[in-house]
Amino acid sequence: MFKxxxxxxxxxxxxxxxxLLFCALLSVATTMGIVITLLVQAWGFFFEVNxxxxxxxxxxxxxxxPTSFGVLPLVGGTLLVSLIAAALALPVGLGAAIFLxxxxxxxxxxxxxxxxxxxxxxxxxxxxxxxxxxxxPQIQKAMPDLLVFNAxxxxxxxxxxxxxxxxxxxxxxxxxxxxxxxxxxxxxxxTRFEVSLKVVVPAALSGxxxxxxxxxxxxxxxxxLVTIAAGATPNLTINPVESIQTMTAYIVQLSLGEAAHGSxxxxxxxxxxxxxxxxxxxxxxxxxxxxxxWRQKYE
Amino acid sequence: MIANNAxxxxxxxxxxAAPGNTGRGGxxxxxxxxxxxxxxxxxxxxxxxxxxxIVGLGILLVQVVIQGAPWLSWHFVSDFPSRHPEQAGxxxxxxxxxxxxxxxxxxxxxxGVGAAVYLEEYASKNKLTSIIEINISxxxxxxxxxxxxxxxxLFVQWMAMGRSLLAGAMTMTLLVLPIVILASREAIRAVPDxxxxxxxxxxxxxxxxxxxxxxxxxxxxxxxxxILALSRAVGEAAPMIAISALxxxxxxxxxxxxxxxxxxxxxxxxxxxxxxxxxxxxxxxxIVLLLILLSMNSVAIYVRNRYQTRSEE
Numbered sequence: 001m002f003k004x005x006x007x008x009x010x011x012x013x014x015x016x017x018x019x020l021l022f023c024a025l026l027s028v029a030t031t032m033g034i035v036i037t038l039l040v041q042a043w044g045f046f047f048e049v050n051x052x053x054x055x056x057x058x059x060x061x062x063x064x065x066p067t068s069f070g071v072l073p074l075v076g077g078t079l080l081v082s083l084i085a086a087a088l089a090l091p092v093g094l095g096a097a098i099f100l101x102x103x104x105x106x107x108x109x110x111x112x113x114x115x116x117x118x119x120x121x122x123x124x125x126x127x128x129x130x131x132x133x134x135x136x137p138q139i140q141k142a143m144p145d146l147l148v149f150n151a152x153x154x155x156x157x158x159x160x161x162x163x164x165x166x167x168x169x170x171x172x173x174x175x176x177x178x179x180x181x182x183x184x185x186x187x188x189x190x191t192r193f194e195v196s197l198k199v200v201v202p203a204a205l206s207g208x209x210x211x212x213x214x215x216x217x218x219x220x221x222x223x224x225l226v227t228i229a230a231g232a233t234p235n236l237t238i239n240p241v242e243s244i245q246t247m248t249a250y251i252v253q254l255s256l257g258e259a260a261h262g263s264x265x266x267x268x269x270x271x272x273x274x275x276x277x278x279x280x281x282x283x284x285x286x287x288x289x290x291x292x293x294w295r296q297k298y299e
Numbered sequence: 300m301i302a303n304n305a306x307x308x309x310x311x312x313x314x315x316a317a318p319g320n321t322g323r324g325g326x327x328x329x330x331x332x333x334x335x336x337x338x339x340x341x342x343x344x345x346x347x348x349x350x351x352x353i354v355g356l357g358i359l360l361v362q363v364v365i366q367g368a369p370w371l372s373w374h375f376v377s378d379f380p381s382r383h384p385e386q387a388g389x390x391x392x393x394x395x396x397x398x399x400x401x402x403x404x405x406x407x408x409x410x411g412v413g414a415a416v417y418l419e420e421y422a423s424k425n426k427l428t429s430i431i432e433i434n435i436s437x438x439x440x441x442x443x444x445x446x447x448x449x450x451x452x453l454f455v456q457w458m459a460m461g462r463s464l465l466a467g468a469m470t471m472t473l474l475v476l477p478i479v480i481l482a483s484r485e486a487i488r489a490v491p492d493x494x495x496x497x498x499x500x501x502x503x504x505x506x507x508x509x510x511x512x513x514x515x516x517x518x519x520x521x522x523x524x525x526i527l528a529l530s531r532a533v534g535e536a537a538p539m540i541a542i543s544a545l546x547x548x549x550x551x552x553x554x555x556x557x558x559x560x561x562x563x564x565x566x567x568x569x570x571x572x573x574x575x576x577x578x579x580x581x582x583x584x585x586i587v588l589l590l591i592l593l594s595m596n597s598v599a600i601y602v603r604n605r606y607q608t609r610s611e612e
Contacts, residue, residue, distance in 0.1 A: 012506060013504050013505055013506040016506045016509075017417075017421055019413065020413045020414070020416055020417035020421055021417050021421070022413075023409075023410045023411075023413030023414040023417060024413070024414040024417045024418055024422070024431050025431070026410055026414065026476070027414065027431060027434055027435050027438060027476060027477070027480070028430065028431060028434050030438060030449075030473050030476070031434050031437070031438060033449055033453055033473075034441065034445060034446075034449050037448070037449050037452035037453055038445075038448065038449075038452075040452070041448075041452050088351075091348070092348045092351045092352070093348075094348075095344060095345045095347075095348025095349070096345070096348045096349045096351075096352065098345055098348075099345035099346060099348060099349050100349070103342065103345060104349075112349060112353070115352075115353055115356070116349075116352045116353070118356060119352055119355070119356055121530070121531075121534075121592065121596070122356075122359070122534075122589075123533075123534030123535070123536070123563055123588060123592070124534070124536070124537075125534075125536050125563045125566045125567050125570065125585075126359070126363070126566075126585050126588070126589070127359075128567070128570060129363070129566070129570050129578075129581055129582065129585060130359045130362065130363075132570060133362075133366070133570075133578055133582075134358070134359075134362050160351070160352060160355040160356075163351065163352045163355075164352065167352075189329065191334050191335060191337075191338045192338055193337065193338040193341040193342070194334065194338075196341075197341075214440065217440060218440075220442070221441075221442025221443070221444070221445070222442070223442065223443065223444045223536075223537035224536045224537055224563070224567060227537075227567070228567065228570050228571065248442065248444050248537070251444050251447075251448070251541065252444070252537060252540050252541070255447070255451075255540050255541045255544055256540065256544055261456065269448065270448060270452070273444070273445055273448040276442060276444070276445060277441065277442070277445050280440060280441065280442055280445075281437065281440075281441070284437055284440035285437065287440075288433075288436060288437070
C-alpha cells in the first residue's frame with residue numbers, strides 16, 4: 001500500500017540542506033584555516049624577527065650561526081627557476097596552442113591535447129628524478145661548469161611540466177574567438193599565419209595572459225622538482241648554473257630536519273609559507289580576473 | 300575545427316608576386332611569396348612547439364624504464380626499504396599510499412559530493428554562494444606544500460593526531476576537495492532536468508529527488524572525478540613530507556594513528572642518495588607509481604565512456 005510520511009520527509013529534507021551547506025562551507029573554512037594557522041605560527045617568528053628585516057634581508061641562514069633571516073635568497077631562487085621555466089613554457093605553450101587551435105585537424109587535436117595534458121598529471125618527484133639524472137648530465141656535456149644541483153635544469157624541466165597549463169588555457173581562449181573575425185581577415189587576403197598572429201592572438205590576449213599568470217604561479221608553488229634538482233643553498237644569484245634554494249624546497253628541507261616544534265627555526269617554515277601563499281594567491285586572483293574579463297567579452 | 304574550413308591562401312600569381320618587385324609609386328605590393336614562405340616557416344615552428352612537450356614526455360618515460368626495469372622484481376614490491384639496494388623494496392610506502400588513498404576517499408567523497416549537491420541543487424544565487432564558488436576556485440591554486448603546513452599545524456599539533464595516517468589523509472582531503480567538488484558539480488549539472496521534473500511529478504521531496512534520481516544518474520561522472528582526484532593525491536609528496544617527516548620506515552601501518560610513508564616520499568628518498576643503485580631503485584619505484592596512475596586513469600576513462608554511451612540512448 002502507498003503510505004506517505006510527509007512530516008519526517010520535511011524534517012529530514014531541512015536537516016539535509018543544512019548538512020550540505022556545511023559541506024560547502026568547509027571550503028571557506030579551509031581558506032580561513034590556512035590564513036589563521038600561517039598567521040598564528042608565523043607570529044611567533046615575527047615576534048623575534050623584524051618583518052622588514054625578513055622581507056629585505058639578503059642572507060638566509062636560519063640554523064647555522066650567526067643566524068640571519070633575510071628571505072630574499074629564497075625568493076630570488078624561486079624567481080630564477082620560475083623565470084627559466086616561463087622562458088621555455090610560455091612561447092612553447094603558446095605555439096602549441098596556436099597550432100592546435102588554428103592549424104591542426106580535429107583528429108590530430110583530439111590525440112595531441114590529451115597527450116600534452118598527461119604532462120600535467122605526472123607526479124613532480126618524477127620530474128625531479130628526470131632533471132637530476134638525465135637533464136643535468138646532458139647539459140653538463142656542453143657546459144662542464146654546471147653544478148650537480150642547479151637552477152637551469154630544474155627550470156627547464158619545470159618548463160616542460162607547465163606547458164599544458166599554458167597550451168590548454170590559451171587554446172580555450174583562442175577557440176572562443178568568433179569565426180567572423182577570422183573570416184574578415186581572410187577576406188582581406190591575409191594568410192593563415194597572419195590571421196593567427198595578428199587577429200586570433202590579440203583577440204584572445206586576456207585568456208592567454210591568464211594562462212601565463214596561472215602557469216607561473218604553479219611554477220612558484222612547485223616543490224619536489226626543485227627540492228630534488230635545484231639544490232639546498234640559499235643563494236641570491238641570477239646565474240642559472242649555480243645551486244640555489246627555493247621557498248618551497250626550504251620548507252621541505254626543514255620539515256625533514258630535527259627542529260623542535262615551537263622553536264624559531266621551526267616557525268620559519270610558516271613565515272616562508274605565508275609569503276608563498278600571499279604571492280600565489282595574488283597571482284591566482286589576477287589570473288582568474290583576466291579569465292573573467294575575457295569571458296564577458298565574447299559570451 | 301574552425302580553421303579547417305578557412306579559405307586557402309590566394310594563388311600565387313599576378314605581377315605583384317614576383318620577388319624583388321618592390322612596387323613603384325603608391326602601388327600596393329602584396330609580397331605574396333614572402334608571406335607564404337613565412338607562413339610555411341611559422342607552421343614548422345608551431346609544429347616544433349607541439350613536439351617539445353611530446354618528445355619531453357617520451358624521453359622521460361624511456362629514461363625511467365631503462366633505468367628502472369632491471370630493479371623491478373616481486374621482492375621490490377613485497378620487501379621493506381633497506382640500506383642495501385639489492386634488498387630494498389617499497390612495501391611500507393605502497394601500504395602507506397593505499398591507506399592514504401582509502402582514508403582520503405572515505406572523508407573527501409561525502410564532503411565533496413555534499414558540497415556539490417548544495418551548490419548545484421540547493422543554493423540560491425546570493426553573496427554566500429558566490430563567495431563559496433570564488434573560494435573553491437582559489438583553493439585549487441594554493442601550492443600543495445601550503446596544505447602540508449596547514450595539516451602540520453592544525454591536525455598534527457593542535458588536534459594532536461600526531462604524524463599519523465589520519466592527519467595525512469585529512470590534509471590530502473583538503474587538497475583534493477576542490478577537484479572532487481568541481482567534477483561532481485559538472486556531473487550533477489549534466490543530469491537532464493526532465494529526470495527531476497518527473498520525480499517531482501510523482502510527489503517526491505527534494506531530498507528524495509537528489510538521493511534517488513540525481514545522484515544515481517550523476518554517479519559515473521562523480522566516480523570519474525573522484526578517481527582523478529585520488530590519482531592527484533597518490534602523486535603528491537610535498538604535503539605528506541610536512542606531515543610525516545619520515546623517509547625511511549620499515550613497518551607497514553595497521554591503524555589510522557600509525558606513522559607512515561608514501562610512494563612519492565620513498566622515491567624522493569632514493570633519488571636524493573648519491574649512489575647509482577638507489578637511483579635505479581627510484582626509477583623502479585617511479586615505474587610502479589606510474590603504473591598505478593595509469594590504471595586509475597584507465598578506469599576513469601572507461602567509466603566516462605560507458606556513461607557517455609548510456610546517456611545517448
